[in-house]
Amino acid sequence: MSEVSLGTRPSIRHCHNGLMANHSDTPPVKATKTSTRVQAVARDAFKMFRPIQTRWADNDVYGHVNNVVYYSWFDTAVNSWLIEGGALDIQKGEVIGLVVHTLCHYFAPIAFPQPVTAGIRVLHTGSSSVRYQVALFAQNDTQCAAWGEFVHVYVDRDSRRPTSLPTQLLQLLETAQ
Numbered sequence: 001m002s003e004v005s006l007g008t009r010p011s012i013r014h015c016h017n018g019l020m021a022n023h024s025d026t027p028p029v030k031a032t033k034t035s036t037r038v039q040a041v042a043r044d045a046f047k048m049f050r051p052i053q054t055r056w057a058d059n060d061v062y063g064h065v066n067n068v069v070y071y072s073w074f075d076t077a078v079n080s081w082l083i084e085g086g087a088l089d090i091q092k093g094e095v096i097g098l099v100v101h102t103l104c105h106y107f108a109p110i111a112f113p114q115p116v117t118a119g120i121r122v123l124h125t126g127s128s129s130v131r132y133q134v135a136l137f138a139q140n141d142t143q144c145a146a147w148g149e150f151v152h153v154y155v156d157r158d159s160r161r162p163t164s165l166p167t168q169l170l171q172l173l174e175t176a177q
Contacts, residue, residue: 040107040143041135046119048176050077052136054112064109071102074134074150077118081176087169095166097130097152104148114138116145122177128162129153130173 052073060066079097082088088097110116117137124131131151135144156163165173 038105040145041119041133041147043117043119043135043137043142043144046121046135046176048081048120050081050118050120052077052116052118054110054114054116056112059112064111067104067106070104070106070136070146070148073116073118073136074102074104074132074148075099077120077134078132078150078152081120082169082172085172085175087166087172094157095154095163095169096157097154098160099150100129100153101131101151102148104146106146107143108138108141108145110136110138110145119144120176122173123149125165125170125173125177127164128155130165130169132176 054065058065058069079088079090082097083090090096115138119135119137121133122130123133129151131149133147133149135147137143138145153162154165154169155161
């Protein structure tokens with residue numbers, strides 16, 4: 001079985017006013033002498049939004065949405081945008097996106113029946129991969145309750161080998177950069 005290489009994550013380059021900065025496609029982290037702390041992202045950092053409907057079953061015993069649900073929302077937000085934009089045909093398309101990486105940072109709880117909006121932006125486009133950032137905003141909050149990264153490697157449906165990003169996908173991705 002062959003491996004798919006996605007490259008390495010950008011390294012931190014410099015510190016300015018207490019915020020560690022790296023490549024412009026990754027949100028800032030708060031710098032201290034002993035650690036770095038990831039920060040919430042503002043709604044105005046995103047151009048593309050998708051509504052998310054919370055469900056009663058999303059809440060856990062602690063009275064908020066369980067952490068595993070956030071990953072489902074990332075997947076739903078990105079794929080519904082791609083499908084509605086005509087860039088992904090999950091039934092018959094020759095090229096499909098496989099998830100190879102996800103992560104999530106949590107800042108505030110979300111609970112049913114709060115309405116949620118997912119902000120989507122494209123952080124990096126490679127020859128066969130895309131790294132998305134998805135932020136979840138409760139109701140009309142200006143700061144996200146959580147944000148995560150989601151990486152698709154696009155492959156030939158039959159061979160499962162990486163393939164170049166289709167033109168229609170690239171055009172849609174440009175709208176969220």
